[in-house]
Amino acid sequence: MVRVGITGASGFVGTHLRFFLYGQRDKYKPISVQKSDFSTSEKLAKKLKRCDIVVHLAGLNRGEEKEIYEINTKLTKTILTTLDKINKRPKIIFLSSTHNTRNTAYGRSKRDSEKMILDWGTKNRVATFSIVAPHIFGEFAQPYYNSAIASLAYELSKNKKSVVNPDAKVELIYIQDICCLITSLFKKKSSKTIIPNGKKMQLTDIYSLLKNFRDVYFFDIFPKFKNNFELQLFNTFRSYLYPNHFPVNLDLKKDERGAFVEVVKTKTRGQISFSTTHPNIVRGNHYHTRKIERFCVIKGKAEIKIRRLFSKKVYTYKVSGKRPVYIDMPTFHTHSIKNIGKKDLLTIFWINEIYDPKDPDTFPELVKF
Incomplete structure (x- = not known):
């Protein structure tokens, strides 16, 4: 060691x-x-x-x-x-x-x-x-101290105006x-x-990228990433959305046939899965370092917990298939989902990359100590 x-x-x-x-x-x-x-x-x-x-x-x-x-x-x-x-x-x-x-x-x-x-x-x-x-640059940098990118990402996440030097590189x-x-x-x-x-980039170009991420994402669409750098920049931006941005309500459309909900809209690739979970069973208890993962309960009741690594503070979201919402898991946060209902829980998961068992980017870690 x-x-x-x-x-x-x-x-x-x-x-x-x-x-x-x-x-x-x-x-x-x-x-x-x-x-x-x-x-x-x-x-x-x-x-x-x-x-x-x-x-x-x-x-x-x-x-x-x-x-x-x-x-x-x-x-x-x-x-x-x-x-x-x-x-x-x-x-x-x-x-x-x-x-x-x-x-x-x-x-x-x-x-x-x-x-x-x-x-x-x-x-x-x-x-x-x-x-x-x-x-x-990266997730959790302190705005107005560590990084100009942190300041811009933070301001955009809060819909604040930014002052960007047009000559800065x-x-x-x-x-x-x-x-x-x-x-x-x-x-x-x-x-x-x-x-x-x-x-190497113009600061105005960085701001334009971040602003595009914000504008697209706030319309419930995942942006397209041309390379890993853009994914890293997006993960930096969304790190400032937690915990208050979530859960986000989905548009539940009902008619005589039943109901319809658009769970994921994306300009990038990814993988969609679903799980059933028996009452009182917990899934997850792991974290990711690069992946974007969305949870959406479509049937039953669940408790979703999120904790940043090395922190003792746990954020808890109670959700139900009767009022569909989504929660996107932040990087470097361990997360879990528990069925708190009396019947099986049905959950849809979307992740921005196809699962690779050789490089899963999934690290076990209990949410609760």
Whole structure:
């Protein structure tokens, strides 16, 4: 079992890295190094002693210029000094930024931290790595702090107006791709600076894509995705819809013949399934990292529960086939459906890709602890 220390473990990248490692928890044990662990050298030493690898993500990217530089470089110095005191020599992976070429406090702090870590690794004959990342986007990024994409997606999800710089260009990389890159370095033995390639676009084009997703999806249609990047962008957008957007009422059309409901309208591919569930039986208790999945009960009564990974808060939706609604499962949220009626439950499921047993993107996890 490889023990991976993560500074800034509760931040945007840290949370996603823990998601990523949780899917491989038979191999890796994350050790969260929180802000409070830096309060005393004893607390930090206690955490670092347990680490085979340290992934250094902690830092400020907003605030006063002097504060940003001093805090970010102090965090790096404190880690290295503490490792020296306890005579610990773990591999270090540092998340830097393409801003490291700029003469801003943030850029200088990244550049100087890279050098400190590289020098420490050279002195101690330990492999160290710096990932010079472009603009990182993905689910659950904090609007107005982590990412311009997060701010735009959040504003569109709430039908707010956005101000978009028509001249701004961005180079984007998806958060889980960064996590995959980080873990790929766990077994590397030679120090290296890695500059991953992102997707370069005008910010106005990103906004147009997000707005199209919003406009189509709010008319109960799944948009068509030209590539994985667009799917990742859509999943980022819809991560801001939970929990209040759901359940969504479906149009129930009735006449003398009975009733008719359009459950899924899509411009993309997918797979439709249905299940019957006996009373008091629970299905699901798993999560997905990329799939879009829709639940729609068409007969009986059900209780649908959703919980984000590492959170204790469970959202519960009670639904009935008498008043059809749909709930789309967010990525990185474990979910379940229970028959709370006295008769068999009939549920339709739609998912945006055909099931592949070799790559199911389905990870078991109980909704309730």
